[in-house]
């Protein structure tokens with residue numbers, strides 16, 4: 001397994017963990033609306049920054065580009081399909097965010113469930129198909145280079161402080177919703 005794809009797989013684990021926590025949040029009873037709105041707002045923040053900006057950013061700006069350069073097809077092929085799902089995910093996040101602003105918990109849950117189902121399927125396709133192809137067509141040296149680009153990208157678009165803050169948030173939710 002290449003160093004870059006391994007880093008992305010690790011991020012998939014973190015995203016899946018948050019989706020499991022989100023399920024717990026949506027199942028939880030006896031929580032007042034305000035505290036749910038706060039937790040959901042934090043989850044949307046995490047999904048925007050970590051899942052979309054950072055993780056999908058690394059895939060779109062580096063991995064997919066490298067795969068295209070190696071001849072993997074875009075439109076009508078696996079890369080095009082993944083890009084379409086990223087766009088779909090962004091639309092769901094926007095919907096989740098709008099529902100929160102309107103304090104519409106039902107609307108939020110509908111959008112969140114669509115996002116969750118999309119992302120679980122998306123991650124499975126990447127882990128079991130796309131990254132397998134990537135590991136075949138991208139050599140070790142390019143994977144190392146890409147990993148370094150990832151580090152720089154993360155530092156530039158997310159920043160170290162925010163990264164720490166996001167991980168601390170996950171720990172707090174996990175504790176509050178019995179997922180520790």
Ligand SMILES: [Fe+2]
Nearest residue numbers: 056059082126
């Ligand atoms: Fe992706």
Ligand SMILES: [Fe+2]
Nearest residue numbers: 055059123126
């Ligand atoms: Fe991914």
